[in-house]
Amino acid sequence: MQNFHQPVLLNEVLEFLGNSKGFFLDGTIGGGGHSKVLLEKNETIEIIGIDKDPRALEEAKQILEPWKEKVRFFHGDFKDFEVYIGELGITGFGGVLLDLGVSSYQLNRPERGFSYHQDGPLDMRMDPTSGKTAADLLNGFPVHDLSRIFKEYGEERWAKKIAGKIEKRRKEKRIETTRELAEIITQTVPHDRGGHPARRVFQALRIAVNDELKGLGKTIEKMVDFLNPQGRMGIITFQSLEDRLVKNVFRKLSQCNCPKNLPCVCTGPQIKILTKKPVEPSEEEVEQNRRARSSKLRVIEKLNLTKGKEEGR
Numbered sequence: 001m002q003n004f005h006q007p008v009l010l011n012e013v014l015e016f017l018g019n020s021k022g023f024f025l026d027g028t029i030g031g032g033g034h035s036k037v038l039l040e041k042n043e044t045i046e047i048i049g050i051d052k053d054p055r056a057l058e059e060a061k062q063i064l065e066p067w068k069e070k071v072r073f074f075h076g077d078f079k080d081f082e083v084y085i086g087e088l089g090i091t092g093f094g095g096v097l098l099d100l101g102v103s104s105y106q107l108n109r110p111e112r113g114f115s116y117h118q119d120g121p122l123d124m125r126m127d128p129t130s131g132k133t134a135a136d137l138l139n140g141f142p143v144h145d146l147s148r149i150f151k152e153y154g155e156e157r158w159a160k161k162i163a164g165k166i167e168k169r170r171k172e173k174r175i176e177t178t179r180e181l182a183e184i185i186t187q188t189v190p191h192d193r194g195g196h197p198a199r200r201v202f203q204a205l206r207i208a209v210n211d212e213l214k215g216l217g218k219t220i221e222k223m224v225d226f227l228n229p230q231g232r233m234g235i236i237t238f239q240s241l242e243d244r245l246v247k248n249v250f251r252k253l254s255q256c257n258c259p260k261n262l263p264c265v266c267t268g269p270q271i272k273i274l275t276k277k278p279v280e281p282s283e284e285e286v287e288q289n290r291r292a293r294s295s296k297l298r299v300i301e302k303l304n305l306t307k308g309k310e311e312g313r
Contacts, residue, residue, distance in 0.1 A: 006104055007033030008292040009236060012279050013097065014038065016299045017234050020045055020095030025085075025223070027078030028099045032060030038095075039067045045094065047071040048085060050078045052126040052210070056103060075127075079219045085226070096223050096233040100242050102206070104291065110178075114206060116198040119179035124202075124209045134205045138181065139174050143167040153213070153241065154204030158189045162201060178202075203239060213241065220249045224270060227302035232274070234299045243278065243296050250300050271300040 007013075013034055017024075018041045026035045029049035038045060047064070049071055051057050057073050064071050074084040078098065085091075106112050110120030113134060122135035138146070143163045150159035165188045166175065175181055185198040207213060220235070227233060237243040253270045278296035286293045 006289050006291070007031070007099070008101070008285070008289065008295040009279065009281055009297050010034065010037055012297055013234060013236075014041060016274065016297075017095045017097060017232055018042055020093075020232060022046070022094040022228065023048060023085075023090050023092070024095040024097070025078075025081060025093050025226075026050070026097050027081060027223075028097075029060050029073070030056050030099060030103050031105065032063035034097055034099065035060070035071070036063055039064065039070065045070070048074070048081075048088070048090070048093075050074045050076060050081060050084060052077055053103070053106070054127070054129065055105065059105075079215050081219075082222065091226070092228045092231070093223075093226050094228055094231045096227065096231075097236075098220075098234075099236045100212070101236065101238040101291075101295065107291070113178055114202070116178055116182040116196055116202050119177055122176060122178055122181060122205075124206045126210045132209065134209050135174070135176055137205065137209060138166060139170050149208045150201050150204045152204070153207040154200035154202075155240070156200040156204065162188050207241075213245065216242070217245055217249045220246065221253065224253055224300070224302065229302055229304045231302045232299060233271075233302075234297055236295055236297050237278075238294050238296075243298075246298055247278075250298060254300070268305070269303060270305065271302055274299040274301055 014037050018038060020042065021044060024038065024045045024047050026047055026049045029035055029051045035047045035049060039047065047070060049060060054075055057075055061073060072088060076084065102114055107115050110118040113120050113123035122133060122138060124134040125131050146166060147160045147163035150156040150162055156162065162185055165184050169175060169184055182198040185201050189197045191197055223233060235246045237246055250271065250273055254273050256264050256266060256268045258264045258266055275298050278298050281292040281295055
């Protein structure tokens with residue numbers, strides 16, 4: 001399992017979500033690492049596993065073979081979870097987990113195009129069987145759109161300058177490889193700001209290619225709707241945009257949003273936030289897995305809505 005993907009915050013996920021009851025949605029099942037430890041601890045849960053990457057699903061099926069009667073797999077986007085659970089007639093979950101990171105397997109395979117450390121085709125698709133590649137986007141989008149993507153999704157200060165350099169280069173020849181792009185960025189931005197100069201742009205392209213942020217907030221809210229009372233949801237993020245989005249959605253759902261000077265007409269708080277600050281990996285875990293260093297886990301628990309209304313006002 002760890003050769004394919006070393007899952008992060010395993011102990012913490014187990015601590016918060018290990019006692020879930022009934023159906024459990026692993027919306028980004030990856031190599032099956034988190035689901036494996038949950039199934040080892042809890043004999044009562046049944047996993048609904050979704051992933052865009054067909055290779056990840058193959059690995060998860062092998063890892064979770066001992067529990068094959070308790071796991072259903074779906075190739076697709078977790079944002080479409082209602083379609084998949086509708087096929088099974090499932091109306092509620094005892095637990096939900098989303099791990100929004102890129103797997104070690106995806107980063108380590110040059111042909112997937114996620115890494116600026118290795119040379120490979122500019123692909124970056126979580127699902128390599130469909131959709132436009134990073135090269136398609138990079139060579140086809142207007143320069144102002146590239147600049148916006150780098151700034152919004154990568155929080156890149158030098159977005160406009162990098163987009164201009166890309167436009168100049170692609171007039172000469174199509175940009176096809178990760179090495180070509182990394183070199184353009186490295187030649188454009190200062191090297192004294194920490195981390196690899198290409199990190200932010202590669203992150204931005206990956207988010208754009210896979211449409212990662214679009215609809216994420218609404219999907220989280222829908223998943224909370226499907227949580228049973230006392231059911232828990234954990235989300236692992238690896239960059240500030242996702243973490244900020246998750247934090248704001250959880251905050252919204254944890255309070256009454258009616259005007260203070262008017263009677264409450266909503267259901268009141270829907271959730272209780274169990275992690276006032278995000279849970280981060282231990283120093284020991286980071287030493288063993290450097291890719292865990294930026295991970296953050298936020299966890300909520302679904303309230304009984306009647307009780308939540310009483311507590312809200």
